[in-house]
Amino acid sequence: MEDCLARKMEITVSEAEKRTGRNAMNMQETYTAYLIETRAVESQSEGQCAPVDSLWRRYSEFELLRNYLSVTYPHIVVPPLPEKRADFVWHKLSADNMDPDFVERRRIGLENFLLRVASHPVLCQDKIFYSFLTQEGAWKEVVNETGFQLKADSRLKALNATFRVKNPDKRFTELKHYSDELQSVISHLLRVRARVADRLYGVYKVHGNYGRVFSEWSAIEKEMGDGLQSAGHHMDVYAASIDDILEEEEHYADQLKEYLFYAEALRAVCRKHELMQYDLEMAAQDLTSKKQQCEELATGTVRTFSLKGMTSKLFGQETPEQRESKIKVLEEQIQEGEEQLKSKNLEGRDFVKSAWADIERFKEQKNHDLKEALISYAVMQISMCKKGIQVWTNAKECFSKM
Known part of the structure; x- marks a missing residue:
């Protein structure tokens, strides 16, 4: 970890900008570009102020980078990107992907993605990742020249592997079930949070009604007027504070969403192992079949029914020379x-060893992050409740002075 890029370079996604341009179909489109700024840490420690390098990237370029990392490092739980469109939001919050609040949260998520990759002991050393941060012009050409798309496994092959592997690794099967359950639990938690946020928004806004009623009432009272007006003011301030509170709450929801998407990254590692196991079993099956053919040719006996055996009976046996050539x-x-089988076995063992090392690293990170997020969320809720109690305590004092 000492050599990771995050220790050598400050990385920030400092701002987002709406732009208009033409896409691959030559049609006009509106998109958001993000400004990535990097600064070397070493020159700062020497007392010099390092110059800041900056470049703009679209969300689609972040997607291209992540796809490249996922294909190139199949044994690694590659950090996920923030959502492309808002999901699990309370209804007062816009789900529009051009909404300024959503764009700002996505900017924070993209910065977090870069910091995750830059802190990873393996991914941080990737040259393509470094060029993504530092080379604006030719980056896409460089990543496409790696030919990583050709290494990507087809969905059909992945589906075959899922249903036709005869000896799946129990650990990866359990991990796949765990990732499914993790995704299900976090999805449910986010839905509950969105419903609670809706209800909370309503409660706070009703306090605004209290404020209006108390203010109107104060206008017709002489002795009670000041107390009612003060109480109404406290209610108005309380009602107005909900927007900032729920915006802060959305930040904790985004931390949970990251692990919602991490669940898919875990499944991707499981799928890759299934594919390797499938290739291994197919290679072993092919080898057994060839050995059987060789034995049948050498002994002249056919163990199982085959078209080849029927052809020999109908048209006569092959000459010894032909048989020797085939053998x-x-x-x-x-x-x-x-x-090839020996090579695939070694490759499989190396994959399992590397994958489990990274999965253990991921589990430690997950436990730490989710613990911190849930504690912070609880502290925020406690603080919010204390503010509510304080508002009514202040209102009580106003009423007492009337």
């Missing part, structure tokens, strides 16, 4: 297949 080809294929 030789099969023996070469068997040798190649055994080497």
Whole structure:
């Protein structure tokens, strides 16, 4: 961790800007660009003020970077991006992806994504990631030249692997179930939070009605007027504070959303292991089949029904020379297949070792982050309730002085 990029470079996504341009179909579109600023830490420690490098990136470029990292490092739980469109929001908050409040929260999320990658012991060393932060012009060409799209596994192959693997690793199966449950629990929690926020918004705004009624009442009272007006003022201030409170609450919701999306990153690692296991089993099956063919040619006996066996019976047996030639080809294929199987076994063992090391790292990070977020959320709720008690305590004093 000492060599991670986050310790050598300050990384911020400092602002967002709405822009208009033309897309690949030559149609006009409106999009948001984000300003990434980086500054070397080393020159600061020497007493010099390092110059700030800055460049603009679109959300789609962040997506391209993450896709590249996911394909290039299949054994790593790659940090997720913030949501592209608002979800799990209380109804007073806009779900429009161009809404300034949503854009601001997404800016914070994109900065968090970059800091997560820059703090990762493996991902932080990636040259493409470094060029994403420092090279504005040719970055897309550089990432596309890696050919990472060709390494991406097809969905059909992934589906085959899910249903046709005969010996799935129990640990990865359990991890997949865990990630499903984690996603389900956090989704439910976010829905509950949105409903509570709606109700809370209503309660606070009703206090504004109290404020209006007390103010109107104060206008027709002489002795009680000052007390009623003061109480109404306290109610108005309380009612107006809800917007800031729920905006702060949305920040904690975003921290939970990050782990909602992390659940998919966990499943991606599980899927990659299934694909490797599927390839291994297919290679082993192919090797067994070739060995059987070789044995049948060598002994002249056919163990199982095959079209080849029927053809031999109908049109006569092959000559010894033909059989020897086929046996030789099969023996070469068997040798190649055994080497391939050995290689796939080694690759699989390395994958499991690397993946579990990163999953353990992820679990520690998750436990720490969720604990901090939930504690902060609880503290915020306690503070909010104390403010409510204080408002009514102040109102009580106003009434007592009447």
